[in-house]
């Protein structure tokens with residue numbers, strides 16, 4: 001795929017989303033495709049597999065902000081801890097504790113988002129609102145010094161039913177709003193290729209778009 005097309009797709013999406021931040025989801029994409037994104041001046045890339053992310057990190061320029069957007073396993077955290085910009089997919093107490101301990105070893109504070117389960121599909125990862133609440137009020141959570149929560153991430157149901165998607169985004173936005181001020185959060189990561197415009201209309205501050213850019 002041509003550099004020009006990738007770059008004009010990014011330009012178009014940036015115009016559509018205004019002040020909302022864009023993470024270009026580069027999973028499964030080749031290094032030349034990533035080069036095209038980089039050449040456009042864009043620096044925020046999203047990946048969902050640790051091995052692929054580490055390979056790309058090693059081969060690409062070092063001023064890229066790498067976002068982990070997929071489910072993370074505890075035994076893989078150490079490979080990304082030194083360089084990851086933000087983890088969008090913290091979906092359990094266990095993974096959060098592991099990220100904190102790996103970050104501590106290398107004296108970093110790693111920014112992250114809690115991933116909430118908002119879709120009707122069972123297959124998607126994420127915390128329930130009750131599980132989120134339980135973590136946020138626990139004393140142990142307050143003791144983590146090497147992770148810093150910036151907000152929430154969620155994925156809507158993969159459906160053509162826009163009113164359902166809108167309902168799910170609005171729901172996530174309201175949970176976000178109920179904590180944002182008291183916890184000093186400022187990132188709500190929602191919206192992908194099929195639904196980013198609706199996500200922005202529902203108050204997203206960061207969209208994660210892949211296929212729409214590379215198709």
Ligand SMILES: *Cc1c(COP(=O)(O)O)cnc(C)c1O
Pocket residue numbers: 025027048069070155191192193194208209210211212
């Ligand atoms: C793949 C992926 C995206 C991007 O999906 P597209 O439909 O290709 O835009 C966004 N978020 C997550 C968590 C993903 O896994």
